Amino acid sequence: MKKILKTIIIILGGFIVMTNLSGCRYLEEQKFSDLGKVYPTKNPYDLFKVFPKGFRIYNSQLFNKTNYVLDLYSQESGIISGTLEINEINETLETVVKIDIEVDKTGKLMPSKNLTGKYQEWLENFIFLFQIMDLSQEQLRSFKENGSYRNAIGDYTRLYILNDSRVASYLKIQGTEFGISIHGNTDYEKQFDFYREVEIGRDDSSIKEFITSGGGE
Numbered sequence: 001m002k003k004i005l006k007t008i009i010i011i012l013g014g015f016i017v018m019t020n021l022s023g024c025r026y027l028e029e030q031k032f033s034d035l036g037k038v039y040p041t042k043n044p045y046d047l048f049k050v051f052p053k054g055f056r057i058y059n060s061q062l063f064n065k066t067n068y069v070l071d072l073y074s075q076e077s078g079i080i081s082g083t084l085e086i087n088e089i090n091e092t093l094e095t096v097v098k099i100d101i102e103v104d105k106t107g108k109l110m111p112s113k114n115l116t117g118k119y120q121e122w123l124e125n126f127i128f129l130f131q132i133m134d135l136s137q138e139q140l141r142s143f144k145e146n147g148s149y150r151n152a153i154g155d156y157t158r159l160y161i162l163n164d165s166r167v168a169s170y171l172k173i174q175g176t177e178f179g180i181s182i183h184g185n186t187d188y189e190k191q192f193d194f195y196r197e198v199e200i201g202r203d204d205s206s207i208k209e210f211i212t213s214g215g216g217e
Contacts, residue, residue, distance in 0.1 A: 029137060029141065029158065030137070031184060032135070032137070032140060032158065032182055033137045034196070035136070035140075035198075036135065038194075038196070038211055039129070039133050040130060040131065042131055043105075043107050044128060045107070048074060053213060053214070054074045054213070055074050055194075055211060056071075056072065056073050056211065056214055057070070057071075057209070057210075058070070058208075058209065058210050058211075059128060060207070060209075061126075061206070062089075062201075062206045062207075063122070063172060065088065065089045065204070066086065066118070066122075067086070067087040068086050069084070069085040070082065070109075071083050071085075072101075079102060080103040081100065081102040081103065082100075082101060083098065083101060084097065084098070084111060086098075086119055097115065099112045107128075109126055111123065129198055130209070132167055132170070133164075143162060144162070145161075154185055154186050155184070155185050156186075157183045157184075158182050159180070159181050160179070160180045161177060161180075162179075162200075163176045164178075171202065171206075171207070172205055173202050173203055177202070178202040182198055183197040184197070192213050192214055193213040195210070195212045
């Protein structure tokens, strides 16, 4: 009888622990529930419907020591435009390109001057993370966790491991597995109606993207 009671207690204890862990994860992911209204969005111009007061898109992509940095703003004229900066990272950081850029109505990047070689190839293949990733709360619950929830003063982050062949192909990595972090900041959230930062990557390839509501430089 004592053995039976001991077994029942162990089972109940394990169940309570698992329930608490599941509940904690649910509450932590609740903080990112607004991600679903942006991720996914096929056409960047659909963000005008989500953020009628305007928005900013920052996208930094690193491939084999070449860093492409887009800083885009919605404009009152109804277009999305900003700058593209390309840096080569060797022993020092060398800016090799800095130009104005506009997003056309199909989501294609239109530079103010022609690029060549690998820079033009990157431009032609460019895609925003919000165009290829579903980060709705339902999807977050299906992701494999990668470490514990991180919570510092003003900052909070969740880490996952994903298997996604399309995203992995864009990252130019071997295999389909990569890491993803989703970041929030309570100070920024007081300044903006929406602030979310998403970063994915593995090896020498990474993409960091954040979106804020606000608009116009």
